[in-house]
Amino acid sequence: MIDIxxxxxxxxxxxxxxxxxxxxxxxxxxxxxxxxxxIATVLGxxxxxxxxxxxxxxxxxxxxxxxxxFKGQDITxxxxxHIVRSGLSHVPEGREVFPLLSVxxxxxxGAYTRADRDGVAQDMETVxxxxxxxxxRSAQDAGLLSGGQQQMLSISRALMAKPDLMxxxxxxxxLSPKLTKEIFEIVVRINRERGTTILLVEQNxxxxxxxxxYGYVLENGRIVMEDTTSKLREKDDIKxxxxxxxxxxxxxxxxWKKKKNWR
Numbered sequence: 001m002i003d004i005x006x007x008x009x010x011x012x013x014x015x016x017x018x019x020x021x022x023x024x025x026x027x028x029x030x031x032x033x034x035x036x037x038x039i040a041t042v043l044g045x046x047x048x049x050x051x052x053x054x055x056x057x058x059x060x061x062x063x064x065x066x067x068x069x070f071k072g073q074d075i076t077x078x079x080x081x082h083i084v085r086s087g088l089s090h091v092p093e094g095r096e097v098f099p100l101l102s103v104x105x106x107x108x109x110g111a112y113t114r115a116d117r118d119g120v121a122q123d124m125e126t127v128x129x130x131x132x133x134x135x136x137r138s139a140q141d142a143g144l145l146s147g148g149q150q151q152m153l154s155i156s157r158a159l160m161a162k163p164d165l166m167x168x169x170x171x172x173x174x175l176s177p178k179l180t181k182e183i184f185e186i187v188v189r190i191n192r193e194r195g196t197t198i199l200l201v202e203q204n205x206x207x208x209x210x211x212x213x214y215g216y217v218l219e220n221g222r223i224v225m226e227d228t229t230s231k232l233r234e235k236d237d238i239k240x241x242x243x244x245x246x247x248x249x250x251x252x253x254x255x256w257k258k259k260k261n262w263r
Contacts, residue, residue, distance in 0.1 A: 009072075011036040011165055011197050012057070017066030019049075019056045026052040028221040029066070034165070034199050034214075039191050041200040041208040041229070043242055044218035050201040051093055053218070054167045057199075058090040059083045071164065085113050089158035093169040093201075095150040097157070099143025103134055106142050106153055110160030120160070126194075127156035130186050148179040155183070159190065165197045166190075172204045180204060184211050205242035209233050217242075 010033035017030045027049040034040045044050045055061045057068055059080040068076045075083055089110075098106050107127065111120045128135040131152040137145060142153055151171060158166055168187065172180040184207050190196050202208035209215060209229045217225035217238070225232070232238050 008035040008037065010034060011071055012199065013069045014053075014057070015067045015069075017053075017056060017068060018064045019052050019061050020064055026221055027056065027218075030218075030221070030223055031066075032216050032223060032226070034197060036164075036197055037191075037195055038213040039188070039198045039200060039211055040214045040216070041202060041212040042216045042218055043202070043205050043208060043238075046203070048218045049221040050218055051169055052221075054090060054092075054169050054199070054201055057083075058088065058167060060090075081113075084161055087162075087164035088167070089161045089163035089165070090167040091154050091158045091169060091171070093173060095147075095154040097142040097145070097150050097153050099141065101142055102139050103142055103145070103153055104138040106157050107134075107160050110157035111162075113161060119162070123160055123162060127159055130189065131156055147174050148176070148183075151175065151179075151183060152186075155186070155190075159194075159196075163196060165199065168198055168200045168202075170201060170203065172202060172207065180207060187211060205238070209238075209243075 012034040014030055014032050017027060018025060019027050030053060042050050042053060052061060056063050059075070059078055063076060066076070067074060070083070070086060070088055073086070075086065098109060101109070107124060111123070114120055133149055134152060134156060137149065142150065145153060155168070155171070171183050171187065175183065187198065187200070188211050191198055200208055200212060209232060212229045215226065215229045215232045216223050225235070225237070233243070
């Protein structure tokens with residue numbers, strides 16, 4: 001993680017945003033900001049509205065209320081194509097690669113808004129350096145890749161757009177602990193080496209808090225807590241409900257043990 005000064009202006013700012021699926025409100029009055037150069041994370045249980053926040057930012061879902069500003073410009077009513085061109089990429093939950101296209105063609109789809117052929121070729125080499133297996137499989141149909149390889153491809157495809165901000169939705173979903181660790185190590189490298197700002201949604205709270213600078217906790221569509229991740233890790237509620245630990249007093253000593261039935 002890089003050291004983010006508190007005076008750095010936010011690259012992304014949501015103010016009182018509400019989104020819904022039909023009559024059901026998914027997020028309610030969400031306000032958050034992400035500073036340039038940081039990794040921010042949103043924690044929450046299934047159905048809390050985490051993915052809806054990212055879909056609303058990227059223009060897939062239109063907010064019913066509130067405003068969204070990216071790099072100082074209002075993008076609240078913008079279509080997804082315009083938002084991508086402005087420098088924001090979205091890595092969706094479930095990868096959603098183009099299964100009948102080759103790995104290389106999937107990567108080129110990520111660069112469809114760019115006209116700098118030399119820059120595209122250079123970035124192709126960069127993503128291959130992050131994920132060497134994609135170079136080996138570059139001619140293979142993406143649908144034949146393993147789940148972990150598809151996640152690598154999905155992240156790489158988003159990077160090919162050369163984003164200032166990347167939205168990353170549940171990158172560990174369905175992956176082994178080893179692959180999850182590898183993915184998160186690359187995410188941190190992307191942030192450090194490319195300066196790409198990242199807003200991360202993740203259920204693996206321990207991994208997300210370790211990788212991020214700042215965190216928000218979402219419950220029932222509302223932000224109920226926010227702080228630096230170092231401070232969030234010390235909060236009792238985070239320890240119990242997100243890290244699977246609870247405080248226990250034995251003979252006057254404080255110790256932590258695994259919460260029963262935690263998964």
